Amino acid sequence: MNREESTIQKNVTKTVCYIVLILVTIMCLFWFYLLFVNASRSNAELSRGFTMLFSSHALENWNNLVHGTLPILYGLRNSVIISLLSAALSVYFSTMTAYAIHAYDFKLKKYIYAFILAVMMIPTQVTVLGFLQLIGKMKLDDSYIPLIVPAIAAPITFFYMKQYMDSTLSISLVEAARIDGAGEFKIFNTIVLPLMKPAVAVQAIFTFVSSWNNYFTPSLVLHTDKKKTLPILIAQLRAADWLKFDMGQVYMMIAFSIAPVIVVYLILSRYIVGGVSLGGVKE
Numbered sequence: 001m002n003r004e005e006s007t008i009q010k011n012v013t014k015t016v017c018y019i020v021l022i023l024v025t026i027m028c029l030f031w032f033y034l035l036f037v038n039a040s041r042s043n044a045e046l047s048r049g050f051t052m053l054f055s056s057h058a059l060e061n062w063n064n065l066v067h068g069t070l071p072i073l074y075g076l077r078n079s080v081i082i083s084l085l086s087a088a089l090s091v092y093f094s095t096m097t098a099y100a101i102h103a104y105d106f107k108l109k110k111y112i113y114a115f116i117l118a119v120m121m122i123p124t125q126v127t128v129l130g131f132l133q134l135i136g137k138m139k140l141d142d143s144y145i146p147l148i149v150p151a152i153a154a155p156i157t158f159f160y161m162k163q164y165m166d167s168t169l170s171i172s173l174v175e176a177a178r179i180d181g182a183g184e185f186k187i188f189n190t191i192v193l194p195l196m197k198p199a200v201a202v203q204a205i206f207t208f209v210s211s212w213n214n215y216f217t218p219s220l221v222l223h224t225d226k227k228k229t230l231p232i233l234i235a236q237l238r239a240a241d242w243l244k245f246d247m248g249q250v251y252m253m254i255a256f257s258i259a260p261v262i263v264v265y266l267i268l269s270r271y272i273v274g275g276v277s278l279g280g281v282k283e
Contacts, residue, residue: 038251046247061252079229086151087208094157120155164199201271230257
């Protein structure tokens with residue numbers, strides 16, 4: 001009887017968990033659904049109020065957007081280039097830095113770790129004036145380089161990688177590879193990175209989305225229309241003259257801009273729930 005009661009209790013708990021998860025999923029996906037609904041409506045329909053039914057103006061909004069004054073396809077290309085390269089550089093070099101702090105013992109190790117964490121407390125707005133003066137002297141204004149290269153130094157990504165590495169990467173595994181004659185770069189690229197796949201996937205998504213949605217720095221660095229990213233173009237579209245303002249185009253632009261983010265998430269999400277340690281040796 002006790003066993004039956006325990007089984008019933010487990011089933012009830014599981015059912016409640018599934019119900020909560022379904023409700024949370026619906027709440028999260030509802031806003032995406034509403035976005036695509038609004039992208040299919042005309043400016044006049046949007047001004048009349050809220051509805052959950054799709055309209056027939058999606059193609060019209062898309063044609064007006066593509067054949068408008070804003071180079072949205074160039075904006076898509078620019079955002080993809082900047083976000084992909086920023087995510088790749090940030091994740092790779094942050095993982096390498098975390099590996100150096102984790103696997104090596106050297107003087108000032110604790111102070112360097114604390115200094116890197118302290119950099120996280122400095123907001124971008126505080127350093128932006130000096131940053132703009134620096135890229136101006138280096139003649140890098142209106143280029144992608146100032147938006148990509150600084151991603152190498154990402155304290156937040158480093159901190160996450162270091163915490164994940166402390167719980168999954170055994171020093172015994174590294175020492176065994178060294179005894180077998182493997183070089184440090186080979187150890188990092190063939191042993192450490194594969195073990196860090198779940199963390200790499202998570203941080204790649206976060207870094208990609210952060211770079212994709214970044215408006216502040218690109219708006220100060222990029223000036224040519226064909227070099228601007230999608231967030232800048234969305235802001236320009238929303239700031240159009242009231243005679244030319246079309247909310248249907250704005251929603252279509254936003255829906256168009258989040259599509260690559262969804263694709264990146266679908267590609268990398270399968271690694272997130274992967275095994276935490278893929279063959280690691282316990283101490």
